[in-house]
Amino acid sequence: MTFTSLRLPTPTLHGRIREELRERILSGAWQPHDRVPSESALMAQYGVSRITVRQALGDLESARMIFKVPGKGAFVAEAKPFQELGRLQGFAEAMGERGHETFNRVLRCETVAADDTVADRLRLAPGTPVTHIRRVRYLGREPVSVDHTWLPAELGERVVREDLATRDIFLILENEGATPLGHADLALGATVADAEIATQLGVSVGSPVLHIERLTSDREGRPIDFEHLYCRSDSFQYRLRLQRR
Template identity: 35%
Template structure:
């Protein structure tokens, strides 16, 4: 592992464990270089990446400081429902409504740019936060990348963790749309809300780490009365 990554991890761990608190000042770059027996440029690479990830702020003439907690959370990243709920301090869960292997759906083939005979796994779940229905989530996966995934029970299991640990699939990025719509009869029934309540509809196509291969299409309908997206955006 590169030296700058080791230094990065060391500092990140110190911040996350509370050994370094928000607004604490870090030692100057020259001092860190001596401490870790590396050159200043190596220290700088570690610090620049930590700043980009929101863990620290660097100010010319002043020094380097641990960022406020809220600043290092929830810049919009590719997260699973499980991770999202964890960061909100809620316990994520699921009720599996159906699991199917399907193929030949025109719409899906287009979204995935897939061959006509390719198989997909359709996983439909109600997502729970502290046991309460929060969203209806319908995921489509390309079965050739995760064979027999339909045999796994996703009641209390993160899909993304499973993709990584069982199938060695590293996710890279996703393109996502967000819109407002009304709950139809089916959505209302499974979410336990009246027909016509507002929902936040998010549709996502997830790509692997190579940046090109599409692995997942997911359509999530969040209850408008319980769910709010939070984003920090830069100019």
């Protein structure tokens, strides 16, 4: 029996350069706003043409890892702000720990009849009154997500009396609602921005957005907060660490 060896594809020159530069950024060897070596320096270092270097730098710029200043060169960009999904935290709570300023634009706050999906998630009968809150979450001056939240009416009535422009619903539930949180179940997927979400997030219609469905329960396991989150992926990240058991 004979065996045929498999030959792995050889990385392109610009791909190899891109990955080496990328590793220096991710490892922290280059800090935000550090100047990237000039095109001429990279040409000399790698023995390649200017077009090859420009391809590598162009890939990093498209990934928002570097930015260019006309007449001055390329510089390392600030890392995207991120929230750890492994911790049950509100958006403002998580971003505040990292020194980021946040605020919310409240679009809707009303009592509605629970449809079949909301009723099922919150373990209510269809048609039961629930509180629906819709917000655009801002990080600095940039919108990063559109959040739909449904709460049982008795909790929702307490929540809407508070300052939803600056406070997380999670903290309001725990402090004013005296409802300690227990756990949350999440489902993540990709979708595209319709006209309404595109306008609220400042992206083009049809742009890819991250969709998160989250159901949060109290310490007794009672579901109390059902959400749909539509998040920009170009200026914000969610991260999750997984452990092998």
